Amino acid sequence: MDAYNFIKEAIIHLKYPPGMRLTEESLAKELNLSRTPIREAIKQLEAEGLVVPLKRGVKVRHFTKEDIKKIYDIRTLLESYAAGKAALYRTDENIAALEEANDLYEKAVYQCNEATNENVKLLVEANNRFHESIFAACRNEHLHFHLSKVVVIPLVFRSFYWYSESELQRSLDFHKIILKAIQDQEPDRARIAMHEHIYEGRDQVLKHLDKDQNRNLLKWEGK
Numbered sequence: 001m002d003a004y005n006f007i008k009e010a011i012i013h014l015k016y017p018p019g020m021r022l023t024e025e026s027l028a029k030e031l032n033l034s035r036t037p038i039r040e041a042i043k044q045l046e047a048e049g050l051v052v053p054l055k056r057g058v059k060v061r062h063f064t065k066e067d068i069k070k071i072y073d074i075r076t077l078l079e080s081y082a083a084g085k086a087a088l089y090r091t092d093e094n095i096a097a098l099e100e101a102n103d104l105y106e107k108a109v110y111q112c113n114e115a116t117n118e119n120v121k122l123l124v125e126a127n128n129r130f131h132e133s134i135f136a137a138c139r140n141e142h143l144h145f146h147l148s149k150v151v152v153i154p155l156v157f158r159s160f161y162w163y164s165e166s167e168l169q170r171s172l173d174f175h176k177i178i179l180k181a182i183q184d185q186e187p188d189r190a191r192i193a194m195h196e197h198i199y200e201g202r203d204q205v206l207k208h209l210d211k212d213q214n215r216n217l218l219k220w221e222g223k
Contacts, residue, residue, distance in 0.1 A: 003031055004041035011050055012154045013117060016060050023057035049152065063155060065206055071150055072202035076195050078147045079131065084191035086137035087182045094137035095183055101130040102175050109168045120160045123168075127156075130175055134194075137182065155205055162208040170200070 001009070007027065010016040024035045024042065031038070042058055045051045051058040063071075086094070105126035112119045135144040163171070174197040181190035 003033055003037040004044055006031060007041055007045060011060055012157045018060050018062040020060045021054065021057050022051065063209065065209065068202060068205055068209060071152060072198060074150045076198040078143060079198055080191040080195040082134055082138040082143055083178055083194035084187035085140060086134045087185050087187040087190040089139045090137040090182050094133065097133045097136065098130065098179050098182065101126065101133045102179055105130055105175060106172055109172050112168060120157065123160045124157050159201060159205045162204055167204065
C-alpha cells in the first residue's frame with residue numbers, strides 16, 4: 001500500500017484519530033519510506049481536508065458540529081439533485097446496477113450483527129456503490145467531481161459504527177424508496193427521499209461526534 005492510502009486508511013480506522021499530530025519523519029520511519037512520498041501524500045490529504053497544517057507537521061482534522069452541518073448541507077443539495085436527474089435519465093443498465101448495489105447493501109446490513117472493522121467496511125463499500133450508481137445514472141460527471149470534494153470518508157465510515165440495528169434498517173428502507181422512485185422515473189420523490197436520507201446520516205454523526213472526538217482530543221492534545 002502506498003503512503004497516501006496507508007495514511008488515509010489509518011485516519012479512517014482511527015489509528016490516527018482526530019487531533020493526532022503527524023510528521024514526515026515519524027511517518028517515514030513507520031512506513032519505511034523516504035520523506036518524498038510522505039510529503040506528497042500529506043499534500044493530497046491536506047487538499048482533501050483530512051489533515052490541517054501545523055508549524056511542524058500536520059494534525060488529523062477535528063470536525064466541529066458546524067463543520068458537519070455545512071458538509072451535509074452541500075451533500076444533500078448535490079445528492080438529492082443527482083437522484084432526481086437519475087430518475088429522469090436512468091437506463092435499464094443503470095437500474096440493474098442500482099438493484100445489484102442495493103442487494104449487496106441489504107446483505108451487509110443483515111450480516112452486521114457486530115460493528116467490527118470488516119463488517120463496517122462491507123457496509124461502507126456497498127453504500128458507496130449504491131450512491132455511485134446514482135451518479136452514473138444522472139449523466140453529470142461534474143456533479144460527481146464536486147461531491148467527491150465534500151464527502152468526508154472518515155465521517156461516513158465512523159457513522160456506520162454508531163448505527164443501531166433499527167437505524168441500519170431505516171437506511172436500507174431509504175435506499176429502497178430511492179431505488180423505486182428512480183425505477184418509476186419520479187424525480188421529485190427520488191430527490192425528497194435522498195434529501196431526508198442524507199440528513200438522517202448527518203444526525204447520526206452529530207449525535208455521536210462530540211463524545212467520540214473529545215475522548216481522542218484528550219488523548220492526543222499536546223503531542
